[in-house]
Amino acid sequence: MKMEFTKMHALGxxxxxxxxxxxxxxxxxxxxYFAKKICRRGFSVGADGVIFVQKPTSDEYDVRxxxxxxxxxxxxxxxxxxxxFSKYVYERIMKKNPLNVExxxxxxxxxxxxEGDEVxxxxxxxxxxxxxxxxxxxxVDGYSEDDEFLNGELELKNPYLPKVKLSVxxxxxxxxVIFVEDNGIDLDFVRKHLDVIGKEIEHHKAFPERINVHFVKVLNPNEIRIITWERGAGYTTACGTGTTAxxxxxHKLGKTGNKVLAHLDGGDLEIEIKDDGVYMIGDAVIVYDAKLINIGW
Structure with missing residues (x-):
């Protein structure tokens, strides 16, 4: 198998x-199967995931x-x-800005x-x-499909945190989303037991399609710190959708304002909530281009 690819990262x-x-x-x-193989660190290229750039399925989008x-x-x-993806598409495929992504x-x-031709x-x-x-x-028992689950409680089976207050x-x-201050824990506790607690919540019976899990400490009304356990990947240094969530x-629980700087292990992201929806601001890096000779294992 010989295939060209590009390695990129955003906040690690x-x-x-x-x-x-x-x-x-x-x-x-x-x-x-390809993603599972090529993402394995130490044996193949290694990554948190594989992104495919494709033509859109309809004219309302520029790219898929x-x-x-x-x-x-x-x-x-x-x-x-x-x-x-957006940086790659602009710099390598089409000079379209803004970009409508499917x-x-x-x-x-x-x-x-x-700046110049660089994003x-x-x-x-x-x-x-x-x-x-x-x-x-x-x-979850006692809730209908049209209900919301905000700072509700779930029972857990691990020996470190028997129950957790979370919002979805x-x-x-x-x-x-789990606020550490609402659960009597801190981020050091989270780091120590993330592999157990994060994995249990991701696979909890309440979430039939599994879920991404984020432990949040509110620093002030304009700043938060986040530790992430991603569905399908485990611990990651950052999660853009998770930061947005x-x-x-x-904001919905009255803990912060509508414009927040989020600190993650991989760096910072800016999130702004407006009347028409939510915006995320951050960078991305092209690390190298390469050719896959053998998937490795």
Missing amino acids: NDYIVINEFDGEKVKEEEKS FRIFNSDGSEAEMCGNGIRC TKGGLRVSEMEI KKIKVYMGVPKFKLKDIPMV VNVGNPHA SVIIA
Whole structure:
């Protein structure tokens, strides 16, 4: 197998980008298995996921974004991934700004800050959040599919945190947001037990399609700090949709204002909530171009 690809990252969230705009490089039925193989660190290229750049399915979009996690599952959307994608498309495929992007989670619009021909920052319209349980999806006793779950309690089975207060929202993909101060824990506790607690919540029976999990500390009305456990990837240094979700929930619960700077292990993201929806602002980096000779294992 010989295939050209580009390695990119946004806040340390790293991706293998494959250009299928002019034709298929990986067969549709093999994409999941391919992602699982090529993302394995130490054995192959290694990444949090694989992004495919494709032609859109209708004229209302400029380009189609698809992303597969390191476990082979296809995600609806990815905030850090779409910034990498947008930079790649502008610099390598089409000089279109703003860019109307087709995702499994719906339309996303990327506006790019350009210097010369290089994309320096990307502002992404993340759409309008959904809170109803049917949109997550989430199934929990005592709640209907049209209810919201805000700072509700779930029972857990791990020995470190027997129950957790969390809120859920869909911003193109589903997220559970946990404020450490509402659960009597701190971020050091989260780091120590993330592999256990994050994984349990991701796979909790309340979430039939699993869920992304974020532990948030509110620093002040304009700043938060986040530790992320991503569905299908585990711990990551940052999550763009997760940051968006965290700010949306913090604002909805009255913990922050509508414009928030979020600190993640990989760096910072700006999120702004407006009347028409939510916007995410951050950068992305092209690390190298390469040719895959052998998937490695």
